[in-house]
Amino acid sequence: MTREDARALDAADPIAPFRDRFALPDGVIYLDGNSLGALPRSVPVALADAAQRQWGTRLIRSWNEGWIDVPQRLGAKIAPLIGAAADEVIVGDTTSTHLFKAIVAALRHHSGRRTVVSEAGNFPTDLHIAEGAVACVPGARLKVVERAALADALDDDTALLLLTHVHYKTSERFDLAGWTARAHAAGALMLWDFSHSVGAVRLDVTAAEADMAVGCTYKFLNGGPGAPAFLYVARRHQAALANPISGWMGHAEPFAFQDGYRPADGMKRWLVGTPSILAMASLEVALDLWTGIDEDALATKSAALFAILAQAGAAAGLSCVSPADPAARGSHISFRAPYAYALTQALIARGVIGDFRDPDILRLGLTPLYLSHEDVWQAGEHLRAIVATEEWRDPAFSTRNAVT
Numbered sequence: 001m002t003r004e005d006a007r008a009l010d011a012a013d014p015i016a017p018f019r020d021r022f023a024l025p026d027g028v029i030y031l032d033g034n035s036l037g038a039l040p041r042s043v044p045v046a047l048a049d050a051a052q053r054q055w056g057t058r059l060i061r062s063w064n065e066g067w068i069d070v071p072q073r074l075g076a077k078i079a080p081l082i083g084a085a086a087d088e089v090i091v092g093d094t095t096s097t098h099l100f101k102a103i104v105a106a107l108r109h110h111s112g113r114r115t116v117v118s119e120a121g122n123f124p125t126d127l128h129i130a131e132g133a134v135a136c137v138p139g140a141r142l143k144v145v146e147r148a149a150l151a152d153a154l155d156d157d158t159a160l161l162l163l164t165h166v167h168y169k170t171s172e173r174f175d176l177a178g179w180t181a182r183a184h185a186a187g188a189l190m191l192w193d194f195s196h197s198v199g200a201v202r203l204d205v206t207a208a209e210a211d212m213a214v215g216c217t218y219k220f221l222n223g224g225p226g227a228p229a230f231l232y233v234a235r236r237h238q239a240a241l242a243n244p245i246s247g248w249m250g251h252a253e254p255f256a257f258q259d260g261y262r263p264a265d266g267m268k269r270w271l272v273g274t275p276s277i278l279a280m281a282s283l284e285v286a287l288d289l290w291t292g293i294d295e296d297a298l299a300t301k302s303a304a305l306f307a308i309l310a311q312a313g314a315a316a317g318l319s320c321v322s323p324a325d326p327a328a329r330g331s332h333i334s335f336r337a338p339y340a341y342a343l344t345q346a347l348i349a350r351g352v353i354g355d356f357r358d359p360d361i362l363r364l365g366l367t368p369l370y371l372s373h374e375d376v377w378q379a380g381e382h383l384r385a386i387v388a389t390e391e392w393r394d395p396a397f398s399t400r401n402a403v404t
């Protein structure tokens with residue numbers, strides 16, 4: 001691959017015009033959109049409107065002028081990105097909070113079954129929350145096993161299988177329909193974490209018959225730091241599953257101010273407290289960017305970007321831990337090296353922002369909306385140069401930050 005080859009791919013790229021919709025700093029090649037997505041140009045405008053006009057001028061009247069329905073409205077905008085119906089998704093809280101609600105709800109629903117199964121090495125919050133959730137349900141327990149042992153771990157005591165669809169470190173992707181079917185065959189419900197999948201790969205919860213899913217919106221969806229998360233519950237389960245955090249916003253009539261809790265119908269019962277309006281304002285316009293995006297073009301570009309870095313990594317002698325088959329991975333590429341931390345810092349010093357994942361992973365996010373093939377080719381050249389010259393050995397690159 002030469003710079004000219006990369007430029008030729010850019011010239012033919014139907015997604016290339018989206019780059020102008022993002023405000024990216026000069027001199028930076030941003031390969032961390034799988035952790036914190038870039039800033040859409042529409043966001044500061046929307047935030048100013050939400051603060052100055054909606055809050056400043058309209059004051060409390062804004063609750064009746066669009067604020068109160070924002071969790072459902074944004075849920076309907078996320079629904080097509082996961083293959084759900086508009087009334088099967090709600091936005092609010094964090095992914096961690098949604099995980100807690102969904103796990104406890106599944107355990108209480110399946111009162112004869114007591115076990116939640118998940119994968120060793122899953123994203124920490126999934127396992128931490130599962131640990132806390134089982135502690136809230138008498139007799140419940142968490143079984144965490146290696147990926148190869150997952151199928152055998154499902155038995156007639158399994159209430160729920162909890163998996164992260166695309167692995168945050170390696171980019172390995174589970175077969176959505178296949179694993180959902182395995183959970184169902186064992187009599188369990190299936191809860192997916194789509195944090196590294198939504199906006200990165202094509203998802204179809206309806207075809208896969210998934211029961212529940214959660215996900216972050218500040219990664220590939222570019223909602224902003226700490227943007228509210230989403231929860232999907234298949235319509236067939238909505239009446240039977242109960243939110244254990246029975247807050248007033250999930251009440252059938254919050255403004256009747258009753259003492260007793262009566263859950264709302266549909267996804268509204270999964271709300272807890274007052275939606276974070278400024279964060280929602282940012283997310284809403286970020287989601288609007290996805291209207292009309294061709295998912296096939298997105299997948300083709302993600303695969304092309306991956307191939308460029310896979311080639312550069314191989315030329316540098318790095319070991320790639322992400323699957324070679326595009327259908328078996330998400331939209332990031334990871335390399336394993338004992339000096340991965342220093343390598344990440346050396347890349348950042350050259351303006352290529354990726355991240356390090358303990359203990360030895362260099363992770364590079366491939367966000368087709370705002371990366372060009374030439375950007376990624378250039379990043380690959382930096383990677384090769386840093387390895388070839390052993391630039392990463394500079395002691396300045398070994399000082400650890402709090403957030404990596």
Ligand SMILES: Cc1ncc(COP(=O)(O)O)c(C=O)c1O
Pocket residue numbers: 094095096097123125126164168193195196216229
């Ligand atoms: C798979 C996965 N789940 C959950 C989270 C985070 O959850 P929260 O938004 O609650 O911090 C992340 C990333 O931070 C993640 O990668």
Ligand SMILES: Nc1c(O)cccc1C(=O)C[C@H](N)C(=O)O
Pocket residue numbers: 034035036168169403
């Ligand atoms: N949510 C994050 C944060 O608040 C600080 C630093 C990083 C994050 C992340 O999102 C990490 C990310 N989920 C990961 O896959 O590693």
